[in-house]
Amino acid sequence: MAQLPQNKTGYIRGVRGVVVTALEEDGTPKTPEELYGIKTAQEVGVSVQIESGEEDILRGGDKLLARIKEHDTVVGAELSLKNARFDAKAMEMIAGGTLIEEAEGEDTRIVGWEAPTIEEQQVPPIFKAEVYAANFSAGGVIDGFVKYSFPYCKATFGNESLQDQSWAIPEMKVDCTESPLGGGAYRKEFVSSLPTELIS
Amino acid sequence: MITLKALVNRIVKHKGREYRLKREEEAPQMPTELRRLLVDVGRLEKPIESKTGKIQKLLMKEEESDGTTASE
Numbered sequence: 001m002a003q004l005p006q007n008k009t010g011y012i013r014g015v016r017g018v019v020v021t022a023l024e025e026d027g028t029p030k031t032p033e034e035l036y037g038i039k040t041a042q043e044v045g046v047s048v049q050i051e052s053g054e055e056d057i058l059r060g061g062d063k064l065l066a067r068i069k070e071h072d073t074v075v076g077a078e079l080s081l082k083n084a085r086f087d088a089k090a091m092e093m094i095a096g097g098t099l100i101e102e103a104e105g106e107d108t109r110i111v112g113w114e115a116p117t118i119e120e121q122q123v124p125p126i127f128k129a130e131v132y133a134a135n136f137s138a139g140g141v142i143d144g145f146v147k148y149s150f151p152y153c154k155a156t157f158g159n160e161s162l163q164d165q166s167w168a169i170p171e172m173k174v175d176c177t178e179s180p181l182g183g184g185a186y187r188k189e190f191v192s193s194l195p196t197e198l199i200s
Numbered sequence: 201m202i203t204l205k206a207l208v209n210r211i212v213k214h215k216g217r218e219y220r221l222k223r224e225e226e227a228p229q230m231p232t233e234l235r236r237l238l239v240d241v242g243r244l245e246k247p248i249e250s251k252t253g254k255i256q257k258l259l260m261k262e263e264e265s266d267g268t269t270a271s272e
Contacts, residue, residue, distance in 0.1 A: 098220075100211040101243075103234060108241055114211060 008135045008190040012146050015041050016132040017198040018081065020093050023126045027152055027179040037197025038083055038090045042169060044131050045080035046148070046186075049175075076185045077150065079129065079174035080158075086170055088113035094172055095157040096125050115157060124154045129174060132194055145194060149187040150176035203227065204235065204244045212238065 018041045022034035053070025083090065091113045092099050097120070100112035116124075131148040158171040178185050206221035213219075214234045221227055227235070227244055238244040 098209045098211050100213065102213045103237055106237065106240065108212070108237070108243070111213065112211075 006190070008144050008146075009137055010146070010190075011136045011138070012133045013136055014134050015044050016134060016145065016194060017041050018044065018132070019130040019195055019197045020090065021128040021130075022093060023128055023152070025126060025180075027126075027181040029128075034093070035197055036089055036093050037195070038081075038087060039198055040084040040087065041081065041131070042084040043080070043082040044148075047078045047080070048074045049076045049078055051075050074185070076175065076177040079131075079150065079153070079176060081129075081155075081172045081174055082169050083172075084167070084169060086113075086168070091157060091170070091172075093125060093127060094155045094174070096120055097157075121156075124156070127153050127155075128179075129153050129176070130195075132191075132198060135190060144190055144192045147189050147191045149189065150174070150185070151179035151181070151183060151187075152177050152185075202235075202247065203229075204239065204247060206243065207245055208243055210243055212243070 018038040020036045020038065022030045024030055051073045053072050055067070055069045057064060058066040081094075088099055088110050091097060096116040098114045098116075099110055100114060101108040102111045129150040131150075132145050133148070134142050135144045135146050137143045153174050153176045155172050155174040158173050160168050160170045162168050176185055203226040206223055206225055206227045208221065209223050210221040211218055212221065212230075212234070214231070219228050219230050219234070221238075221243060227238070230238075235244065239246055
């Protein structure tokens with residue numbers, strides 16, 4: 001019996017999409033389950049949030065006598081999510097606010113989104129984010145995917161720029177912490193295929 | 201006059217007007233056809249029919265005054 005090496009190369013490139021799952025405050029999925037796939041993610045920046053350890057230095061006789069430094073601790077991650085299109089449903093699930101719909105026959109169609117009020121922003125939506133990126137073999141062939149899971153996230157809608165000769169790319173800032181259900185602030189895992197929310 | 205609670209937050213546009221739904225709050229007055237649609241698509245709660253059929257009767261009465269019928 002032995003521990004075999006990891007099953008994929010870990011040569012990761014690009015971003016295939018993000019799946020968002022709405023959560024209750026305690027970290028459990030909402031009932032009925034609410035999932036949404038963002039297929040046009042352009043960039044997902046992951047910056048770890050570090051709580052710096054305290055440093056204390058003892059000096060005497062014009063020299064440094066001793067130095068202690070607590071270990072820095074990663075307490076979470078901040079995602080910078082850029083979507084290549086204005087996706088009203090994604091905005092509502094991630095940053096809150098209100099969808100604008102229009103009656104169309106026996107259905108309704110999403111036609112817009114309104115930002116959450118200041119009051120509504122005090123209780124932002126909580127969600128799990130799963131970011132998918134392609135894993136490549138040494139020969140440059142796609143060999144599965146890597147799923148980054150952020151189990152407990154809150155977001156604020158961010159800036160966008162409307163400019164001549166340029167695409168507008170909405171951006172959102174997402175704060176990710178450990179889930180009340182346990183586990184680390186994020187996870188990276190090889191998977192063989194993309195979820196249905198990112199296909200078709 | 202029947203008022204139904206909204207199940208979600210939404211802004212619904214219909215025939216040039218906007219109706220703002222606030223979760224758990226009573227929906228604003230709106231045309232019967234729109235109210236029926238929003239009940240069907242899960243934006244408004246379903247009216248609970250009492251034993252006496254009072255709500256059903258009220259709905260039919262409103263539809264009659266709107267010029268629509270229950271079978272629409």
